[in-house]
Amino acid sequence: MAAPSPTTTHHRLLLPASTHRRAAAALAPSALRLPIRARTSRICAAAAAPAAATASPPATAAVAVEGKPTVLVAEKLGAAGLALLREFANVDCSYGLSPEELRAKISLCDALIVRSGTKVGRDVFEASGGRLRVVGRAGVGIDNVDLAAATEHGCLVVNAPTANTVAAAEHGIALLCGMARNVAQADASLKAGKWARNKYVGVSLVGKTLAILGFGKVGSEVARRAKGLGMHVIAHDPYASADRARAIGVELVSMEEAMTTADFISLHMPLTPATDKMLNDEAFAKMKKGVRIINVARGGVIDEDALVRALDAGIVAQAALDVFTKEPPAADSKLVLHENVTVTPHLGASTVEAQEGVAIEIAEAVTGALKGELAASAVNAPMVPAEVLSELAPFVVLAEKLGRLAVQLVAGGGGIKSVKVTYASARAPDDLDTRLLRAMITKGVIEPISDAFVNLVNADFTAKQRGIRISEERILMDGSPETPLDYIQVQIAHVESKFPSAISESGEITVEGKVKDGVPHLTKVGAFEVDVSMEGSLILCRQVDQPGMIGSVGSVLGEENVNVSFMSVGRIAPRKRAVMAIGVDEEPSKATLTKIGEIPAIEEFVFLKL
Ligand SMILES: NC(=O)c1ccc[n+]([C@@H]2O[C@H](COP(=O)([O-])OP(=O)(O)OC[C@H]3O[C@@H](n4cnc5c(N)ncnc54)[C@H](O)[C@@H]3O)[C@@H](O)[C@H]2O)c1
Numbered sequence: 225m226a227a228p229s230p231t232t233t234h235h236r237l238l239l240p241a242s243t244h245r246r247a248a249a250a251l252a253p254s255a256l257r258l259p260i261r262a263r264t265s266r267i268c269a270a271a272a273a274p275a276a277a278t279a280s281p282p283a284t285a286a287v288a289v290e291g292k293p294t295v296l297v298a299e300k301l302g303a304a305g306l307a308l309l310r311e312f313a314n315v316d317c318s319y320g321l322s323p324e325e326l327r328a329k330i331s332l333c334d335a336l337i338v339r340s341g342t343k344v345g346r347d348v349f350e351a352s353g354g355r356l357r358v359v360g361r362a363g364v365g366i367d368n369v370d371l372a373a374a375t376e377h378g379c380l381v382v383n384a385p386t387a388n389t390v391a392a393a394e395h396g397i398a399l400l401c402g403m404a405r406n407v408a409q410a411d412a413s414l415k416a417g418k419w420a421r422n423k424y425v426g427v428s429l430v431g432k433t434l435a436i437l438g439f440g441k442v443g444s445e446v447a448r449r450a451k452g453l454g455m456h457v458i459a460h461d462p463y464a465s466a467d468r469a470r471a472i473g474v475e476l477v478s479m480e481e482a483m484t485t486a487d488f489i490s491l492h493m494p495l496t497p498a499t500d501k502m503l504n505d506e507a508f509a510k511m512k513k514g515v516r517i518i519n520v521a522r523g524g525v526i527d528e529d530a531l532v533r534a535l536d537a538g539i540v541a542q543a544a545l546d547v548f549t550k551e552p553p554a555a556d557s558k559l560v561l562h563e564n565v566t567v568t569p570h571l572g573a574s575t576v577e578a579q580e581g582v583a584i585e586i587a588e589a590v591t592g593a594l595k596g597e598l599a600a601s602a603v604n605a606p607m608v609p610a611e612v613l614s615e616l617a618p619f620v621v622l623a624e625k626l627g628r629l630a631v632q633l634v635a636g637g638g639g640i641k642s643v644k645v646t647y648a649s650a651r652a653p654d655d656l657d658t659r660l661l662r663a664m665i666t667k668g669v670i671e672p673i674s675d676a677f678v679n680l681v682n683a684d685f686t687a688k689q690r691g692i693r694i695s696e697e698r699i700l701m702d703g704s705p706e707t708p709l710d711y712i713q714v715q716i717a718h719v720e721s722k723f724p725s726a727i728s729e730s731g732e733i734t735v736e737g738k739v740k741d742g743v744p745h746l747t748k749v750g751a752f753e754v755d756v757s758m759e760g761s762l763i764l765c766r767q768v769d770q771p772g773m774i775g776s777v778g779s780v781l782g783e784e785n786v787n788v789s790f791m792s793v794g795r796i797a798p799r800k801r802a803v804m805a806i807g808v809d810e811e812p813s814k815a816t817l818t819k820i821g822e823i824p825a826i827e828e829f830v831f832l833k834l
C-alpha cells in the first residue's frame with residue numbers, strides 16, 4: 225500500500241438528480257428515520273370528498289388509527305393524493321385554519337401539507353413540540369415556509385417541484401396573449417353593454433423581444449411557447465446553463481440587457497432575499513418605454529408601489545399579474561384596480577391536471593419521508609441517491625457508533641469544540657458522498673451528551689449551535705475503489721479522556737473503525753490496534769501484557785452471566801502495555817465492573833455503550 229496522501233474536502237448540501245425511493249426505504253438507516261410519535265388526534269373522515277377550494281373543516285370526524293402517523297392537510301389537495309396519504313396515515317383535512325387553530329392542532333401531527341396560502345412560520349414549529357417531522361409544500365414556491373426554523377427543529381421540508389410547471393407556463397402565456405390583446409378589459413366592456421372596437425387595439429407578439437427573468441422549469445417552458453409565437457426570447461438567470469438556453473434557442477443576457485431591450489418581461493424566479501423587490505424604481509427607470517410585464521412568480525419580486533408609479537408614468541404600458549405581495553390583495557389596491565393591469569387570483573398552478581399531479585407528487589414525498597426515505601424533493605436536507613445509500617449503509621452505522629464511542633471517552637463529556645473525521649478510501653474525493661456519514665457522526669457525538677434529537681436535517685445546525693466544529697479529511701488509499709471506504713477515524717481534540725490510552729500520540733481521542741462482512745468493527749483506540757465488532761456494549765481495559773488476562777476478565781464477566789461476544793488485544797510490544805477490547809451482550813453490573821478494575825494488571829478501564 226502506498227503512503228496515504230491526505231486531501232481535504234469541504235462538503236456542501238447538494239440535491240441529486242434522482243433517487244429511487246423504494247430502495248432507499250429498505251436501506252435507510254433507522255437512525256435517520258423520522259420518528260413517528262404517539263398519536264391521539266381525531267381525524268376527518270369526510271376528507272375524501274374533494275370540497276370547494278377553501279372549505280371549512282369537514283363536519284364528520286373519526287378517531288385516528290393508533291400506530292399510524294397523522295398528516296394535517298391544511299389546503300385543498302387533489303383526491304388521488306389524499307387517497308395515497310390515507311393508505312399510510314391518518315389524514316386530517318382542515319382547510320382555512322386560522323394561525324391560532326393551526327398552532328393548536330400541529331402538536332398532534334407528524335406531517336403538514338400546505339399550498340401557498342398557509343404561512344408555516346417559526347411559531348408553527350415551536351407549537352409542534354417536536355412532533356412535526358415533515359412539511360409538504362404542494363407546489364414549488366417555499367417562501368411561505370420558514371426553512372431555517374424547520375431545519376432547526378429537524379423537520380424535513382419537501383415540495384412538489386415539477387407537476388405544476390406546465391400549468392404555470394401556460395398561465396404565463398395566457399396572461400401574455402390576453403394582455404397584448406386586452407382580452408379581460410374588452411370582455412368586461414362588452415358585458416357592460418359597450419362595443420368599443422377602437423379602444424381595445426392590441427399589440428402584436430411576433431418579432432417582439434421577451435425577456436424571461438428566472439430561466440428555470442417554468443421560465444424555460446414559457447420560452448419554448450413564446451418561440452412558437454414567433455417572439456425573440458432572451459433570458460437572465462445567474463445560475464442557468466448556457467447550453468440549456470441555447471438548446472431552446474434562447475440567449476442568456478445580463479440583467480441590464482434584459483431590462484433595456486425587452487418589449488415584454490416575464491418573471492419566473494423564486495422569492496428570496498436576493499429577488500425581493502427586484503423590479504423596483506431603479507429597474508423600471510431602465511426599461512423601454514411601453515414595456516409590458518407578466519408575473520406568475522411571486523408578488524414580492526416586484527415593488528408594487530414602484531410598478532404603479534411606472535404604469536402612471538407610461539414606462540410600463542401594461543402588467544398582467546397572477547401573484548401579489550399580500551394575498552389576497554387589499555380590495556382598494558391601486559395596482560389591482562389600475563386600468564392597464566390584468567389580474568388573476570394566483571391561478572398559475574390551478575389546472576385539474578396540475579392539481580392532481582401536485583397532490584400525488586407531494587403525497588409520495590410526504591409518505592416517503594415519514595417512512596424514513598430520503599425524499600428527492602427535500603428542500604432542507606442533503607439528498608443521497610438510493611444506490612449510494614445502499615453502498616454506504618454499513619458505513620453509516622459505523623460512523624454513528626464511532627461518534628458515540630468517541631464522545632463517551634471524553635472525561636465529563638462536555639467541552640468538545642472540534643471533531644475531526646478522516647475517511648480513508650481508494651475513491652476519488654468527488655466519488656464519495658460523505659454527507660450522510662458526517663451527519664451520523666454528528667448524531668453519535670451529540671446525542672449522548674444532550675437531549676437533542678439529531679437527524680440528517682439538523683445535524684450541521686445542531687453541531688454549530690453547540691459550538692462543535694466537524695471537519696472532514698480524505699486519505700487517498702491505493703487499492704480497489706469498489707469498496708467506498710477502507711476506514712473511518714474520529715478524533716476529538718483538546719479534551720481529557722476517561723480512558724487516557726484512547727489519546728493518540730498527536731493528543732486527540734482517536735477511534736477508528738472498518739466494515740467487515742457488513743458489520744462495523746472497532747479497529748483502533750488511541751495507538752492500539754484492536755478488532756472488535758461494534759454490537760452491544762464494550763469494555764476497554766489497559767493492562768500490562770501478560771498471560772491469563774483474557775481468562776481473568778472473562779471469568780469475572782462469566783460469574784455474572786455476561787456473555788462476551790468478542791475479545792481482542794492490541795499491544796505496542798510483547799509484555800508491554802496492551803489494550804483489551806471486550807464486546808459484551810449484556811450490561812455488567814457496577815460490582816462486576818469494579819471487580820474488573822481490581823484485577824491487579826489492569827491499569828485503566830471504561831465501559832461504553834455503542
Ligand atoms: N403562479 C403560480 O401559481 C406559480 C406556479 C409555479 C411556480 N410559481 C413560482 O415560480 C417560481 C419558479 O418556479 P420554477 O418551477 O421554474 O422554479 P425553478 O427553481 O425551476 O426556477 C427558478 C429559476 O430562477 C432562477 N433565479 C434565482 N435567482 C434569480 C435571480 N436573482 N435572477 C434571475 N433568476 C434567478 C434560478 O436559477 C432558477 O433557474 C417558483 O419559485 C414559484 O414562486 C408560481
Ligand SMILES: O=C(O)[C@H](O)COP(=O)(O)O
Nearest residue numbers: 339340362363364365573
Ligand atoms: O409555487 C407554486 O407552486 C405556485 O405558486 C402554486 O401555488 P398554489 O399551490 O398555492 O397554487
